[in-house]
Amino acid sequence: MSGLHSHGTGPYEALQRGRKAVDRLAADLAASGGTLREVTATQVLLAGASPRVLFEEFTSAEEAKTGADWMWWWVDRDGTCFGLLTQAKILKVSGRRWTVDFGYTTRGHSRSQITKLIAAAEPYSVPAAYVLYCGDREYRRTLECSRSHDGVLCRDRERVGVSVACALLAYRAQSGVEVFHDAVPVEDIASPVEGLDEPVRPVKELNEELAMFLRQPQRGARRVAKELLRPLERVRRGVFSSAKTLEHVASTADALLRDVPAHHGYFSVPYLDHVLRGLRTRVPDYVRDIMAGRTPPAGVTDRLGGIVVIADADALG
Ligand SMILES: [Zn+2]
Incomplete structure (x- = not known):
């Protein structure tokens, strides 16, 4: 892409390596009549992104075999960080029908x-x-998306082999393909390439701090939060809302942005707070444990399939 990526040492390149490994696996399995599974896909993604991307898999979780939720944290050099609880899902085809379960x-x-x-x-x-x-694109060649596209069809998009979609999008959607339409490539959500980071245009007037956050280019943890919000704002733009005044929510401890509107914006929970509460000024202890090579407390390891930590998330290399 650009010179920024030529070193091959940043989180962007690491996640891209992991995604390409998953693409190859998906293609090989499709060619041989096999089925990609969530647990395998996650392992291949993270093994490919390692060691730049740290991860620890916990086997004590009850659902370890079927795929428990994984916690991801992006941690910047100044300690600003962003957390995200994720669940893996496969975009499947049966006959001509494309679905996500x-x-x-x-x-x-x-x-x-x-x-x-x-x-x-x-x-x-x-x-x-x-x-x-x-x-990969070959795998998705028969996918039809009913929504409108500016240029590139869903199935032909680049880098979407491993993509992320906020659960609030899935809640609003009617089909798996609709969620895929709004999903963002995992390697793009913290991309250091500033040219991709267009301002997010909020539907409502927001306080200056939040408006600036959405308007200005961001890097690292801040960028991840912004990229997760972007599709939510896009979906919201198509929805009529009559709320004139914005209530504010009590902010999460250590939240970076503390004055966040509480409106639902037609999502199931207040969407700005849902995303932005993950953006913190202090790294949680269980994340520090992973960074220091310690095992986090059982309360964490019993509930999660694993933890992913992307340290120095705001570094270019
Ligand atoms: Zn589409």
Whole structure:
């Protein structure tokens, strides 16, 4: 891409290596009639991104075999950090039908599985997201998306083999393909390439600190928070909202942005707070444990499939 990436040592390149390894695996499995699984995909992604991306897998979690939720943290050199609770999902095809198993039902539009993930993020005060394993372009060649595109079709997008979508998007959506449409490549969400970082245009008037945060280019942990918010603001722009005054929520301890509006914006929870509470001024102890090579307390290791730490997330190299 640009000269910034020529060293191959930054988090962007590391995650790209991991994503390409998952793409190859997905292609090989598709060619041989096999099926990509969430646990395997996660291991291949992280092994490929290691050692620049630190990770520790916990085997004590009850759901370890089927794929428990993983916690991701981006940690900047100044200690600013961003946490995200993730659940892995495969973009699957059966016949001509492309789906992601979010537990949607045709009748009743159940959102219980998604609500459960959002609730699981509460004790950690971080947002919840899906890591979607979507294969390479060849794998997606028959995918049809019903939504409009500015130029490139969903199936032809670059780098989306491993993508991230906020759980609030999945909650609002009607289908897995709709969520894939708004998902962001995992390597892009903390990309150091400033040219990709357009201002996020909020629907409502926001306080100056928050407005500046969304308007100005960001790096590292701040950038991840901004890129997760971007699709939410885009979806919101298409939705009528009559709320004139904005209530504010009590902020999370150590939150970087402390004055965040509490409006739902037609999502299931106040979406600005849901994402921005993950952006902190202090690294949580269980994340420090991983960085120091210590095992975090059982309360953490029993509940998670593992922890990913991207240290020096704001470094270019
Ligand atoms: Zn699309």
